[in-house]
Amino acid sequence: MVNALALILPGAVASDSSGFEAPSINEFYPAAVLFQGTPFEMNRIMLIRVLICVVLMVVFSLWAGKFKKSAASGQVVPGRFQLMGEISLDFVRKSIAHDQLGEKDGNRFLPLLTTIFFTTLGMNITGIIPSLNVAGTSVIGLPIVMAAAAYVTFIYAGVRKHGGHFFTSALFPAGVPAAFYLLVTPIEFLSTFILRPVTLALRLTMNMIAGHLLLVLCFGATSFFLFKTQNGFQFFGAGTFAFGFVFTLFEILVAFLQAYVFTLLTTVYIQLALADEH
Amino acid sequence: MSATILAAAVSGSLGVVGYGLAAIGPGVGVGLVVSKTIESIARQPELAARLQVTMWLGIAFTEALALIGLATPFIFGA
Numbered sequence: 001m002v003n004a005l006a007l008i009l010p011g012a013v014a015s016d017s018s019g020f021e022a023p024s025i026n027e028f029y030p031a032a033v034l035f036q037g038t039p040f041e042m043n044r045i046m047l048i049r050v051l052i053c054v055v056l057m058v059v060f061s062l063w064a065g066k067f068k069k070s071a072a073s074g075q076v077v078p079g080r081f082q083l084m085g086e087i088s089l090d091f092v093r094k095s096i097a098h099d100q101l102g103e104k105d106g107n108r109f110l111p112l113l114t115t116i117f118f119t120t121l122g123m124n125i126t127g128i129i130p131s132l133n134v135a136g137t138s139v140i141g142l143p144i145v146m147a148a149a150a151y152v153t154f155i156y157a158g159v160r161k162h163g164g165h166f167f168t169s170a171l172f173p174a175g176v177p178a179a180f181y182l183l184v185t186p187i188e189f190l191s192t193f194i195l196r197p198v199t200l201a202l203r204l205t206m207n208m209i210a211g212h213l214l215l216v217l218c219f220g221a222t223s224f225f226l227f228k229t230q231n232g233f234q235f236f237g238a239g240t241f242a243f244g245f246v247f248t249l250f251e252i253l254v255a256f257l258q259a260y261v262f263t264l265l266t267t268v269y270i271q272l273a274l275a276d277e278h
Numbered sequence: 279m280s281a282t283i284l285a286a287a288v289s290g291s292l293g294v295v296g297y298g299l300a301a302i303g304p305g306v307g308v309g310l311v312v313s314k315t316i317e318s319i320a321r322q323p324e325l326a327a328r329l330q331v332t333m334w335l336g337i338a339f340t341e342a343l344a345l346i347g348l349a350t351p352f353i354f355g356a
Contacts, residue, residue, distance in 0.1 A: 025352065099331070199342040206345035261338045268335065 020224045023216035028139050028209065049136040052122045060118075063089075092117045092263065100267040101274070105157075109270055112153055116146055117263040120204065124255035127212055128248050135255070138208035140201060147200040150266040154196075158273030166273065196269060200262060207258050211251045218244030293351050300347030307340035 034042040042050075063085035070078065078086055092114045097106035123136030137143055158166035170192050171185050218240050225237035315333040319326045 095331075199339075199346070202349050203338065203342050203345050206348050210345075210348060257334075261334055264331065264334060265338060 020228070021220060023213050023220060025209075027212065027216060028134070045134055045136060045139055048126050048132050048134065049123065049142065051132075052126060052136055056118060056122050088118075089114065096260075096263055096267055100264070100271050105270075105274060109153065109157070109267070112149065113263050113267060116150065116266060117259050120146065120262050121255065121259035124204075124208060124258055125252070127208060127215075127255060128251045133215075134212060135208040137204050137258075138212055140205045143201040143204040146204075146262065147197040150200055150262075150269065151197040153266070154269040154273045157270045161274055200265060204258050204262055207254055211247075211254055214247050215244060215251065218247055297347055297351075301344050304340050304344035307343075308337050311336040311340060 028045070030044045032041045032043050033047060063082070066079075066082040066085065070076065070082065093106070093110060096117070097110050097113050100106070101109065119142075120137065123142060125135075126132040127135030127138065155166075158170070162169070171188050172181055173184065173188065176184055221240040222237045222244060225240060226234055229236075311333060315329050315336075318329050322329075
């Protein structure tokens with residue numbers, strides 16, 4: 001990189017510079033911090049996940065306490081903190097669960113959907129929190145766990161409602177001439193039972209990886225331009241910093257959006273499994 | 279200059295070109311999904327909320343292809 005830059009812009013790169021360090025996939029495998037050498041080895045990303053788990057548990061137990069107190073005392077006007085809890089819980093309940101599944105089934109699967117939404121959101125948002133700076137979901141382990149939960153749940157929902165007929169109607173859709181099952185059944189099997197969980201996990205992870213790499217690229221370039229170039233090329237640093245700032249705002253949007261999409265897709269898979277034509 | 283020599287003269291990863299190609303389809307797809315949603319909302323503004331949910335679903339499914347393209351080198355080795 002430094003050679004290419006020196007070739008294009010002679011005089012841009014200071015002679016004693018060590019060059020531009022492009023971000024790579026190694027960003028997501030930082031050195032272990034705790035318990036080195038044991039199976040419970042923890043790096044920064046694992047520590048961030050543990051931290052977010054603790055934060056989520058504390059915030060939700062505080063909310064639960066508030067709700068209980070206001071229900072017991074009959075005081076219906078919520079404070080600022082309680083209102084925040086009511087709005088965010090109501091978002092999952094009303095505009096995801098009840099909209100897609102209806103009240104009865106929506107309430108049945110609400111605990112899972114709420115857990116998935118807030119876990120994903122919490123783990124995503126660490127990607128833009130200064131000094132944490134990497135999303136807990138940017139390594140595929142956690143998305144796999146949540147995709148597995150979604151997978152098991154939609155199969156459970158289908159089997160509970162339709163029995164073994166769930167699998168036959170998923171693999172052999174009605175109204176298809178018998179000869180076409182040769183073609184349709186493998187495709188249906190692949191798309192319903194393999195690609196659904198795989199894309200759930202991959203979509204989340206890859207969005208977080210791509211977002212993090214973009215931010216690293218922008219701020220890495222800023223540092224490079226500011227400290228390792230000369231003859232006025234430092235001013236490019238201002239441009240890359242502005243890009244980095246805009247992408248940080250974009251990453252906030254992506255964090256919310258991916259949490260929403262993950263939860264929405266889980267809901268839709270459950271709804272498809274419960275649907276009557278199956 | 280034969281194709282082999284030309285290919286040898288190009289340095290860098292072919293995977294980058296591959297991902298560029300892989301991103302064309304989903305790019306066009308997401309554009310179509312959003313443009314149709316805008317059109318529908320312009321025709322029936324009162325359905326905006328429902329159409330937006332469907333739009334996000336459509337984007338999520340289409341975008342998965344581009345993200346699978348991004349993931350392939352990590353899974354199958356560079």
